[in-house]
Amino acid sequence: MVNFVEITILGSGASLLSPDRVLAGLMIETANKPLIFDLGAGVLHRLSCSQPDLTAIEHVFISHFHVDHCSDVPALMQSMWLMGYENHLNIYGPKQIENAFKGITLIFPYLIPKLPLKLHVIKPGFQVKNEDWNVTAFPVDHGDMETYGFLIEADGKRVVYSGDTRPCAETIKHAKGADLLIHECSLPDRMKELAPNHTTPGELGALAAQAEVKTLVITHLYPELLKELGEALSSIRRSFSGKVIVPRDTQIITI
Numbered sequence: 001m002v003n004f005v006e007i008t009i010l011g012s013g014a015s016l017l018s019p020d021r022v023l024a025g026l027m028i029e030t031a032n033k034p035l036i037f038d039l040g041a042g043v044l045h046r047l048s049c050s051q052p053d054l055t056a057i058e059h060v061f062i063s064h065f066h067v068d069h070c071s072d073v074p075a076l077m078q079s080m081w082l083m084g085y086e087n088h089l090n091i092y093g094p095k096q097i098e099n100a101f102k103g104i105t106l107i108f109p110y111l112i113p114k115l116p117l118k119l120h121v122i123k124p125g126f127q128v129k130n131e132d133w134n135v136t137a138f139p140v141d142h143g144d145m146e147t148y149g150f151l152i153e154a155d156g157k158r159v160v161y162s163g164d165t166r167p168c169a170e171t172i173k174h175a176k177g178a179d180l181l182i183h184e185c186s187l188p189d190r191m192k193e194l195a196p197n198h199t200t201p202g203e204l205g206a207l208a209a210q211a212e213v214k215t216l217v218i219t220h221l222y223p224e225l226l227k228e229l230g231e232a233l234s235s236i237r238r239s240f241s242g243k244v245i246v247p248r249d250t251q252i253i254t255i
């Protein structure tokens with residue numbers, strides 16, 4: 001029985017692969033319910049280690065429709081079906097979710113009738129509320145790609161997941177004073193021009209300091225950043241004095 005908030009980093013890697021990090025995904029458990037955020041390649045396997053009973057999952061939030069954040073969705077659906085899924089699966093995502101599921105229906109027509117599924121289109125201000133937890137979606141800045149970050153409130157705690165984004169005011173606003181900020185930190189400061197729609201360590205340190213978060217978890221880590229991890233952490237530390245976690249996949253953080 002989980003009676004606090006547990007965050008499992010399922011995938012902390014990025015599309016240039018690291019052998020021990022799969023693509024984007026995390027699970028937040030509260031009141032014994034797993035909420036899934038992003039499902040990139042490899043996340044389903046990590047999930048099977050961390051939450052073997054996939055049939056307990058009822059809510060999957062997709063931050064945006066870059067492949068590294070959603071490609072395991074049909075694979076999850078197939079595993080749930082074979083495990084005798086009887087719940088109602090809610091999948092939340094930006095408008096592109098409608099086309100994504102038209103595509104899944106065309107390519108895997110056998111799959112859609114196999115489990116009760118409800119799609120929810122996320123727009124700015126989108127919220128899901130119930131007695132145990134609230135999730136608020138907020139738009140972030142990932143270039144031309146419609147992308148949302150998420151504020152999860154449960155058991156008196158506040159957790160923010162950035163999705164993919166360059167530093168943006170909406171993230172600072174929603175993360176203000178948060179217990180935990182899980183933020184992408186893709187490439188070293190020196191490579192900023194290669195990834196203008198992502199966040200570098202120096203930028204992230206400044207953002208975390210401005211938001212006054214208690215703990216920062218860095219994710220969406222490219223191999224170049226991991227090779228220069230010491231420098232990246234120093235760069236974050238120049239502005240941010242709170243706790244910084246560089247997670248391994250399947251690491252559990254309890255707050």
Ligand SMILES: [Zn+2]
Binds near residue numbers: 145164
């Ligand atoms: Zn992206």
Ligand SMILES: [Zn+2]
Binds near residue numbers: 024066068069164220
């Ligand atoms: Zn990404």
